[in-house]
Amino acid sequence: MNSTPYGRLYVVATPIGNLDDMTFRAIETLKNVHCIYAEDTRQTSKLLQHFNIQNRVYQLHKHNESQQKHRLEQQLRAGENIAIVSDAGTPLISDPGANTIAYLRDLHHEIRVIPGCSAVTSALSISGLTADYFSFIGFLPTKSNQRKAIFKQFANTQHTVVFFETPHRIIDCLADAMDVLGTDRMLFIARELTKQFEESILCPLSEAQHWIQENPYRCKGEFVLALSPCVKPPINNDWQPLADLMLDQNIPNKSIHQVITQFYNAPKKTVYNYLLNPHEKTE
Incomplete structure (x- = not known):
């Protein structure tokens, strides 16, 4: 039970493609709240109709969030329970709503999550890539130079x-990815997750474009991509004898530093410090 006379906000995950993935708890929550805030009321209405949920739906998107959050807060103060949904998946993951949640938390309103589908975790679970630690960067920029920078x-x-x-x-x-990262980096591509024509592949970047283009239907639908960790060659610590030899030959430190770091993959700072103090062995 809610410990305050105010209403409670529920952040409700919805299916990312297959309506059968809707949870029982999500259905009951959307039925029992006083109203629902959605990114696209038309898309959410289809979901509600499918589960025979009759409820009021208001818009909450990036263009009206600064105003709607005040209306939502007033409703909570009046004791109404409210749900927030996105078009698909877990709300606020590359969707609007973060400003509203932060605003309501500052005012100490109670916020609960109704978990469910997420395209991010769904893709990672079948990617074959390590997911103990990962970065999520949402949608990439539209311009090539900005994508390359990322x-x-x-x-x-x-x-x-x-x-x-x-x-x-x-x-x-x-x-752009190949231009920056080369052709050998592994990339997982998933399209139409949970839908009838779901497909996925883990392949080198050199093969990714061909996989997309070999089937005209693969240029349709939303994509989730996962870039593999960079595999660095092991650091070779056997460079000190060569550095000593070059020092004995009075070769400039700058030239020695360039040779060692280029051919031994040795850390630049470590080599620099060694050349200043060659008799202090570096581990």
Whole structure:
């Protein structure tokens, strides 16, 4: 039971494609709250009709959130229980609503989650990539130079990176990824998750575009992609004898540093410090 006279806000996950994935708890919650706030009322109305849920639905999207959060807060103060849903999946994951939740938390309103589908975790679970630690960056920017800048940020990351992409940008996105990351980095691609024509593949970046283009239907639907961790070659610590030899030959430190870091994959700072103090062995 709610410990205050105010209403309670429920953040309710909905199916990402297959309506049979709707939970019993989600259905009961949407039936029993006083009203529902949705990103797209038309999409949510289809869901409610399917489960014979008759309830009021209001819009809550990025263009009206700054106003609607005040209306929602007034309703909670009046004792109404309210649900927030997105078009599909878990609300606020690459969807509007975060400002509203933060606003209501500042005012100490009670917020509960009704868990369910998430495209992020669904894709990771079948990707074959490690998911002990991962980054999620949502939808990539529309411009090529901005996408490349993001890929550069994750060029050497040692964990999986998950992101979304749209059908009309997927080919350009994969081209940008290869330009920045090379062709050998592994990429998991999932499309139409939980739907009739669900497909997924784990392949090198060099094969990703071909997989999309070999079937015209693969350029349709929403994509979830997961980039594998970067596999770095092991650091070779056997470079010190060569450094000592080059020092004995009075070769400039700058030239020695360039050779060692390039051919031994040795950390630049470690080599630099050793050249300043060659008799202090570095582990």
